[in-house]
Amino acid sequence: MTKPRFSLSLIAAIGLTVLSSTAAIAQNYPDHAIDVIVAFNPGGGTDVAARTIEPYIEKYLGEDLVIINKPGAGGEVGFSLLATGKKDGYTMGFINLPAMYSYSYERDTAYSPKSFTGVANLVYDPGVIVVRSDSTLKTLQDLVDYGTKNPGALPIGTSGSIGSSEHIAILGVEAATGAKFNHVPFGATAPLRTALLGGHIQVAAFNLSEATEYVKDGSMRLLGVMSDKRNAMSPDTPTFREQGVDVISGSSRGLAVSAGTDPKVVAILSAAVEKAVNDPEYLAKAKAAGVPVHYIGGADYDVFLSQVSASLDAAWAATPWSK
Amino acid sequence: METLQAIFHALPAVLAWHNVLAMVVGTLAGMVVGSLPGLTATMAIAVLIPLTFSMSPLVALGIMAGIYNGAMYGGAVPAILLNVPGTPPSIVTTFDGYPLAKQGRAALALKVACWSSAIGGALSAISLMALAPPLVLVTLLFGPSEYFWLGILGMSSIAILLGKDPIKGLIAAAIGLLLGTVGSDVVTGQQRFTFGRLELIDGINLLVILTGLYAIPPAIRMIEKRYSENTERIEIKGHPDDGFFKNFKYLLPTWLRSSLIGIGVGILPATGGSMAAFLAYNEVRRTAKNPELFGKGDIRGVAAAETGNNSDNSAAMIPALVLGVPGSGVSAVILAGLLVHGLQPGPQLFRDTPDIVYGFMWQMLFTSFMLFALGGNIATRLFSQVMRLPQVILAPMIMCLTLVGIYALSNDMFNVWIMFGMGIVGYILNRLDFPLAPIVLGLVLGNMIEQNLRLTMLIHQGDLTALIASPLSKVLFGLCLILCVVPIFRRLRRAKS
Numbered sequence: 001m002t003k004p005r006f007s008l009s010l011i012a013a014i015g016l017t018v019l020s021s022t023a024a025i026a027q028n029y030p031d032h033a034i035d036v037i038v039a040f041n042p043g044g045g046t047d048v049a050a051r052t053i054e055p056y057i058e059k060y061l062g063e064d065l066v067i068i069n070k071p072g073a074g075g076e077v078g079f080s081l082l083a084t085g086k087k088d089g090y091t092m093g094f095i096n097l098p099a100m101y102s103y104s105y106e107r108d109t110a111y112s113p114k115s116f117t118g119v120a121n122l123v124y125d126p127g128v129i130v131v132r133s134d135s136t137l138k139t140l141q142d143l144v145d146y147g148t149k150n151p152g153a154l155p156i157g158t159s160g161s162i163g164s165s166e167h168i169a170i171l172g173v174e175a176a177t178g179a180k181f182n183h184v185p186f187g188a189t190a191p192l193r194t195a196l197l198g199g200h201i202q203v204a205a206f207n208l209s210e211a212t213e214y215v216k217d218g219s220m221r222l223l224g225v226m227s228d229k230r231n232a233m234s235p236d237t238p239t240f241r242e243q244g245v246d247v248i249s250g251s252s253r254g255l256a257v258s259a260g261t262d263p264k265v266v267a268i269l270s271a272a273v274e275k276a277v278n279d280p281e282y283l284a285k286a287k288a289a290g291v292p293v294h295y296i297g298g299a300d301y302d303v304f305l306s307q308v309s310a311s312l313d314a315a316w317a318a319t320p321w322s323k
Numbered sequence: 324m325e326t327l328q329a330i331f332h333a334l335p336a337v338l339a340w341h342n343v344l345a346m347v348v349g350t351l352a353g354m355v356v357g358s359l360p361g362l363t364a365t366m367a368i369a370v371l372i373p374l375t376f377s378m379s380p381l382v383a384l385g386i387m388a389g390i391y392n393g394a395m396y397g398g399a400v401p402a403i404l405l406n407v408p409g410t411p412p413s414i415v416t417t418f419d420g421y422p423l424a425k426q427g428r429a430a431l432a433l434k435v436a437c438w439s440s441a442i443g444g445a446l447s448a449i450s451l452m453a454l455a456p457p458l459v460l461v462t463l464l465f466g467p468s469e470y471f472w473l474g475i476l477g478m479s480s481i482a483i484l485l486g487k488d489p490i491k492g493l494i495a496a497a498i499g500l501l502l503g504t505v506g507s508d509v510v511t512g513q514q515r516f517t518f519g520r521l522e523l524i525d526g527i528n529l530l531v532i533l534t535g536l537y538a539i540p541p542a543i544r545m546i547e548k549r550y551s552e553n554t555e556r557i558e559i560k561g562h563p564d565d566g567f568f569k570n571f572k573y574l575l576p577t578w579l580r581s582s583l584i585g586i587g588v589g590i591l592p593a594t595g596g597s598m599a600a601f602l603a604y605n606e607v608r609r610t611a612k613n614p615e616l617f618g619k620g621d622i623r624g625v626a627a628a629e630t631g632n633n634s635d636n637s638a639a640m641i642p643a644l645v646l647g648v649p650g651s652g653v654s655a656v657i658l659a660g661l662l663v664h665g666l667q668p669g670p671q672l673f674r675d676t677p678d679i680v681y682g683f684m685w686q687m688l689f690t691s692f693m694l695f696a697l698g699g700n701i702a703t704r705l706f707s708q709v710m711r712l713p714q715v716i717l718a719p720m721i722m723c724l725t726l727v728g729i730y731a732l733s734n735d736m737f738n739v740w741i742m743f744g745m746g747i748v749g750y751i752l753n754r755l756d757f758p759l760a761p762i763v764l765g766l767v768l769g770n771m772i773e774q775n776l777r778l779t780m781l782i783h784q785g786d787l788t789a790l791i792a793s794p795l796s797k798v799l800f801g802l803c804l805i806l807c808v809v810p811i812f813r814r815l816r817r818a819k820s
Contacts, residue, residue: 042369162512200466288665
């Protein structure tokens with residue numbers, strides 16, 4: 001009868017050591033600099049956002065962050081590195097949704113939504129549909145009517161490629177209303193915005209923060225915002241839902257670590273990011289740069305991540321956007 | 324009037340001592356970065372952005388303006404001395420710069436490059452100050468079909484790059500076009516020639532191919548020559564005819580013509596300095612009385628290339644500042660730098676922070692003038708020291724610098740291997756007398772032509788007439804026709820007589 005007790009106590013002992021050692025890690029964490037993977041080029045949107053918030057996270061974490069740019073494949077190179085990286089809390093990365101998840105439908109990726117544990121969301125930018133201010137399309141309903149009467153005739157430019165959040169959103173509008181549009185992927189916001197301002201394309205879909213200044217100066221008009229409620233950046237613009245089209249879409253940017261990282265470590269990181277995001281100096285900077293800051297932390301962020309993943313699953317099942 | 328007032332209101336702050344210092348430091352740093360193959364102004368500014376957080380916006384922008392203008396000139400230095408372009412646009416500078424150097428006129432070529440960069444940069448800065456808002460209207464005239472024709476127009480300048488054997492030149496251009504197709508297709512998401520490698524999905528970075536083709540083969544040849552024959556030494560010696568005023572009259576038409584082209588190209592997003600240099604060189608050569616001198620060491624060739632790429636600089640900031648649409652890679656990172664300082668590009672930028680916007684324009688102008696002072700005799704003397712190094716030492720140094728520069732692009736060895744691969748390809752092509760410049764042209768323009776053609780076809784559902792629907796696209800189409808057809812007629816007429 002002594003044998004099993006011995007092994008039990010052994011297991012207990014091992015368990016205790018493991019527990020105490022992880023506790024020790026969490027206690028001393030962080031004791032050296034943390035690598036932060038940015039999956040885009042230096043100077044790009046994500047990079048600038050990362051470098052803007054970096055000093056504030058450092059301030060509250062008490063340790064250096066080292067930004068490492070790992071561009072490639074629309075971010076997939078960096079995301080894969082984060083997913084397969086060390087789980088000791090010293091490798092963190094910026095993730096961009098839904099882009100990061102949507103690659104997994106189009107090709108085999110080294111990660112799945114389960115490969116990441118969210119630290120905190122920083123930015124949420126809802127999708128919008130915009131027209132030039134002299135357009136005959138006044139409301140979302142006009143757009144839908146046009147697309148129903150002339151299926152596939154109206155070109156809508158999107159700032160991404162196939163499978164971008166805007167592309168998936170347009171597919172969602174088509175599925176919800178029966179209208180058909182002609183999707184024209186411009187690959188980036190800048191050329192699309194110029195083409196819209198120059199009248200080379202009549203309708204465009206991109207993110208709200210990229211449109212607000214042009215709406216303010218009267219050169220563009222918003223037909224609707226794809227968020228669940230009206231957005232503070234443009235409170236007068238009705239949502240798609242208000243106009244009877246149940247489509248919610250937007251891009252978000254947040255911080256994550258590889259799944260399996262000690263939850264205590266994640267909590268420490270998450271707390272530091274929360275303080276950083278609420279730092280008045282940071283908020284002033286973000287506001288001046290037009291960054292739609294939107295903090296989601298802890299368990300809420302995990303819920304948010306799984307919502308994004310589920311809605312992509314649903315969209316893929318309804319209308320696969322790529323062969 | 325109001326604008327003029329705003330412009331001059333910004334001047335005193337720009338002339339504060341710390342801002343002047345920032346411009347000097349930036350210009351010097353830019354010249355060094357530009358002269359190192361594989362390192363570019365884009366990279367330097369991107370690295371600088373986080374360091375500028377604590378600086379005042381004008382100091383940060385002064386450094387950026389200096390780097391921008393300095394690097395575009397710095398690229399000419401190795402282009403002239405080593406036939407290795409330091410930045411993509413300075414490929415065009417090698418056409419006449421290197422032959423000049425071989426004739427013992429390296430000092431003159433460097434000076435011409437310096438004057439031309441300064442003049443192109445200054446005229447461009449003035450256009451930015453005076454005409455930014457109205458010039459944006461020109462940007463808006465260009466949609467997908469217009470960009471398509473612009474690309475075709477650029478491709479027509481290929482004729483001058485073909486060299487002695489047109490067939491080889493065309494093959495080289497085809498290689499460039501082929502390399503440009505690597506990556507995922509924007510319209511369908513299909514992957515082309517990526518062989519399952521993630522690193523290739525975004526396509527091969529132009530800089531990787533360029534550095535491989537242009538920096539590695541000369542390094543190999545340097546070592547080779549060391550063992551086979553006496554090395555040809557490039558001497559940098561002054562000449563009594565090298566003065567600015569002695570050459571002023573000869574170069575003035577080239578400067579004006581190339582500046583106009585550079586500014587025109589600059590305000591169109593998605594084109595950039597390489598295209599400006601190519602088009603300016605082509606145009607100056609086409610209108611010259613004695614075009615046969617080009618490519619053999621004509622200072623007008625150096626002047627056209629350098630004026631073209633520097634006059635693109637400030638002009639590229641016009642759509643960037645007014646519309647938030649960067650006209651080149653460098654202006655894109657400068658935009659990011661502005662954003663970090665809470666300056667959001669767009670119409671409100673001129674309304675809310677005129678002192679900073681116009682201050683930046685002054686800085687673009689002043690840093691152009693600084694090229695005169697810093698890039699002239701001082702730099703020439705400095706760089707001549709590099710040339711005194713034995714080539715066995717210079718060759719590995721070039722290789723190391725390129726390796727570091729290319730590695731830094733994505734912190735990854737993959738690009739470095741591609742670069743060395745391209746280096747070997749470039750060496751073989753060189754040995755077989757294939758010209759390399761058409762590869763670059765194909766690479767730069769192939770994507771632009773393809774994407775805009777497909778966008779036009781998508782928007783207009785395959786209607787080919789959409790390509791010449793707008794008045795501007797008709798004009799551009801006409802220009803392309805003239806450029807392609809006129810030489811044929813000329814040749815026919817010459818054959819008859």
